[in-house]
Amino acid sequence: MTLMVVPLAGIAAYLGAALAAAKEGNLAKAVEQLTAAIEELERMPAEVSLSPETINELAQALATAIALGAPAPVEPGVPAPPPVTVKIERVIPEPQVILRQRAIGATGTFNCDSMADCRAADRILIWVKSTLDQDVQIQAIGNIFQAIENSIPLGSTATLPAGDFIGITIPPEYWYPYIGIQIVVAVAPTSGELNATVVTQE
Numbered sequence: 001m002t003l004m005v006v007p008l009a010g011i012a013a014y015l016g017a018a019l020a021a022a023k024e025g026n027l028a029k030a031v032e033q034l035t036a037a038i039e040e041l042e043r044m045p046a047e048v049s050l051s052p053e054t055i056n057e058l059a060q061a062l063a064t065a066i067a068l069g070a071p072a073p074v075e076p077g078v079p080a081p082p083p084v085t086v087k088i089e090r091v092i093p094e095p096q097v098i099l100r101q102r103a104i105g106a107t108g109t110f111n112c113d114s115m116a117d118c119r120a121a122d123r124i125l126i127w128v129k130s131t132l133d134q135d136v137q138i139q140a141i142g143n144i145f146q147a148i149e150n151s152i153p154l155g156s157t158a159t160l161p162a163g164d165f166i167g168i169t170i171p172p173e174y175w176y177p178y179i180g181i182q183i184v185v186a187v188a189p190t191s192g193e194l195n196a197t198v199v200t201q202e
Contacts, residue, residue, distance in 0.1 A: 091202045098180050099196035107185050111148045115178040116198035123201040124170035130160050132192035137184035142176025
């Protein structure tokens, strides 16, 4: 059996133009270029022995490639079109203040002022700043409702040293639609206050 090499540069050019048009959102031009590529395939010499079924399968594969923005299949020896790069833009909404200028002068467990709305968040960071003169413990809490009551603890507590700040990240397994904090105080501070903010990334 003799292997016949058929020039496919024209077909490759049509395919590349079709993919470029698809990436630009010009579907009419993409279909036009794809149709031209299929017509070139149909005009190939009989010795190549491309059956109508094979041409139809290739056409479907090319149409799928354009729809998905993926590189189209090409014959051996023909340079493939450049790969398509998909860039996902992350959105960082405005930070949500959940505790503002809270002065604490006693021992016990204290709640934040409000719960942050994290329903659309992929990543969650709680930033807590203290000017208190005593260390305190910060416990992240979550709830399925935007309410502090009946919230549940998420993970273990984190120590917030006196006059310092910490960042607490919420791992995916602890995700809740609404996130807040509790402050656990063992030694009563005599001065200072707490502030807490939640930053999310969608």
